[in-house]
Amino acid sequence: MKAILPILLASLLLPAWGDPPPPPEGFRWTLHPDYSDEFEGDTLDTSKWHDRHPRWEGRPPARFMPQNVSVKDGLLRLANGMLDEPQGEFTIGGAAVVSKKTEAYFGYYECRLKASGISMSSTFWMSNPGNHYPGVGRVSQELDILETVGGAKKNPAYANYMNSNTHVWHNRDSRKAGNKAKLPGRADEDFNVYGAWWVDANTVHFYLNNQHVGTVEFDTTLIPHPFEHPMHINMVTETYDWEIPPTPEEVGDASRNTTLIDWVRAYTLAKDDGSLPDWQLKRILNEYREWRSADGNSATRARLLKARFNYVELEKEDGQTVKVLTRLLCKADQELVQAVLNSL
Numbered sequence: 001m002k003a004i005l006p007i008l009l010a011s012l013l014l015p016a017w018g019d020p021p022p023p024p025e026g027f028r029w030t031l032h033p034d035y036s037d038e039f040e041g042d043t044l045d046t047s048k049w050h051d052r053h054p055r056w057e058g059r060p061p062a063r064f065m066p067q068n069v070s071v072k073d074g075l076l077r078l079a080n081g082m083l084d085e086p087q088g089e090f091t092i093g094g095a096a097v098v099s100k101k102t103e104a105y106f107g108y109y110e111c112r113l114k115a116s117g118i119s120m121s122s123t124f125w126m127s128n129p130g131n132h133y134p135g136v137g138r139v140s141q142e143l144d145i146l147e148t149v150g151g152a153k154k155n156p157a158y159a160n161y162m163n164s165n166t167h168v169w170h171n172r173d174s175r176k177a178g179n180k181a182k183l184p185g186r187a188d189e190d191f192n193v194y195g196a197w198w199v200d201a202n203t204v205h206f207y208l209n210n211q212h213v214g215t216v217e218f219d220t221t222l223i224p225h226p227f228e229h230p231m232h233i234n235m236v237t238e239t240y241d242w243e244i245p246p247t248p249e250e251v252g253d254a255s256r257n258t259t260l261i262d263w264v265r266a267y268t269l270a271k272d273d274g275s276l277p278d279w280q281l282k283r284i285l286n287e288y289r290e291w292r293s294a295d296g297n298s299a300t301r302a303r304l305l306k307a308r309f310n311y312v313e314l315e316k317e318d319g320q321t322v323k324v325l326t327r328l329l330c331k332a333d334q335e336l337v338q339a340v341l342n343s344l
Contacts, residue, residue, distance in 0.1 A: 018193040019210055020108040020267045027269045027277075029108065034101045035233050035266035039076040044069060044097070053096040053234070055129065060089035062120065062239040068095035076261040078237045080120055082248050092239060092251055094120065095259075099233040102128065103289070106279060107268040109233065110195030110207070115150035115159070115187035117256030118246040121238050122187065123147050124194055124264070126231040130169065133223055141227050142167035143204060144178075145196040150188025151256065153244040159186045162194055164206045168219050168226045175221055179206050181213035191262060200279070201225035235261060275343040284340060288317055292330040300324075307340045 020029045037045060044051055051066040058064040068079040078095035104126060115122035123146055130140030144165040152158040165178035183192060195207035202225060206214045218226045237259045239245050251257055269277055276284070284304050291314060292299045302314035305321065312329070315321050326337055 018110045018112060018195060018263075018265060020110070020195075021197060021205070021207065021210075021212065023269055026272050028272060029267040030270045032104075032107065032266040032268050035099055035104050035109070036264060037076075038074070038263045039071050039261065040074055042071055044071050044076070048100060050096075050098045050100060053098050053236070056096075058090070058094050058096070059238050059241060061245055062092040062094035062237075063087060063090035064096040064236075064238075065093035068093050069097055074262065076235070076264075078116075078122075078235065078259040078261070079254075080116065080118065080237055080246070080251050080257045082251050092120075092245065094236070094238045096234065096236045096238075098235075102232040103230045104233060104266065105230045105268070105283070106198050106200060106277075107266060108195060108197045109145060109264075109266050110193055111146075111235070111264040112191050112193045112262035113146065114189075114191045114260040114262075115148050116237060116259045117188040118151040118250045118253070119149055119153045119243050120151075120246060120251075121147060121149055121236065121240060121243075122259040123234070123236045123238070124261075125234050125236070126198075127234060128229055128231040131229050136223065137170065139223060139226070140169040141229065141231060142169065142174075143196065143198065143227070143231065145206070146194040148187040149240070149243060150186060151246065151250065154242065159188065161187075162192070162206070162208050162213065164196070164214070164216070166204065166216055166218050166227075168222055170222055175219035175226075177216050177219050179214035179216050181206065181208045183208070188256065191260070198227070201228035233264065233266075235259075235264065273342065274339060276339050281340065281343050284336070291324070291333055294328055294330050296330065304340065307337050307344070309341070312337055 023029050051069040052064050070077045081093045083093050111124045126143040130138040132138050147163040149158050162181040168175040193209050197205040202218055204216050288301050288303045290299045302316045305315050306313035311323050311325050313323050
């Protein structure tokens with residue numbers, strides 16, 4: 001019994017649960033289901049996630065392979081393995097899970113993750129394909145909440161840190177600003193909770209096991225508010241061009257070749273009085289989104305022109321305006337209309 005007690009006490013101290021930081025006065029955190037998953041069951045929820053990266057094959061020599069993605073025993077598993085035959089520059093199979101929705105915006109994003117023990121990455125990050133800025137060109141954003149290599153070779157200390165970074169991409173050049181936080185042990189030894197509070201277009205706070213570990217102000221040398229557009233979520237294992245790739249024996253070792261993710265959760269701030277934060281109201285009134293019917297059989301991509309007690313007026317992308325009875329909208333959109341009315 002004396003031998004078991006320390007083990008039980010240690011297990012109670014492990015960072016099993018994540019909580020968002022205290023919200024600002026007058027606000028509360030609400031779970032965003034589109035970017036949250038407990039990974040129960042035995043299959044990936046394909047209504048939320050791609051089992052590959054929709055726009056990127058991976059960095060040679062590792063290619064993202066859908067068959068390396070699985071869900072088992074309450075964990076998302078991103079495995080690595082050698083390809084049966086080389087595919088051009090690719091000889092290793094990595095894995096990627098990417099959110100299907102691309103509207104993740106200001107809020108708190110976290111996951112509970114245990115890195116693999118080989119020299120391939122275990123990552124949790126957000127990105128978008130970019131937006132056009134007059135006189136500047138296309139600019140894209142990348143928010144790396146976690147980058148680590150559990151079996152790092154070239155720089156073994158890399159496995160001991162929550163390595164976070166932010167990128168403002170323009171013409172393949174990155175204007176970046178990052179943060180490092182020391183882990184309790186190596187990233188592949190145990191689960192940790194990695195989080196980021198994307199506050200606004202200029203600021204992000206990073207959290208490790210519910211503790212604030214750093215704040216980054218995004219680089220503004222190119223544009224004044226670089227992170228003003230929504231992103232999607234990525235959970236990836238890949239090879240880095242600055243790290244020594246794993247050997248076939250290491251890649252084939254099932255005891256250490258897999259990144260494990262217990263859960264991923266996303267939260268957005270809501271006002272206690274039922275109204276919308278200014279940034280959210282502005283987006284609804286100025287940007288196009290999907291408005292869905294109550295029966296789930298139809299959707300209209302439009303922006304909100306006018307909200308009344310019993311109807312909304314929407315403008316489609318082709319400029320056509322339509323009036324829709326509020327009761328014919330899905331429950332989430334009805335609640336959104338009520339929140340808009342509370343805000344005006």
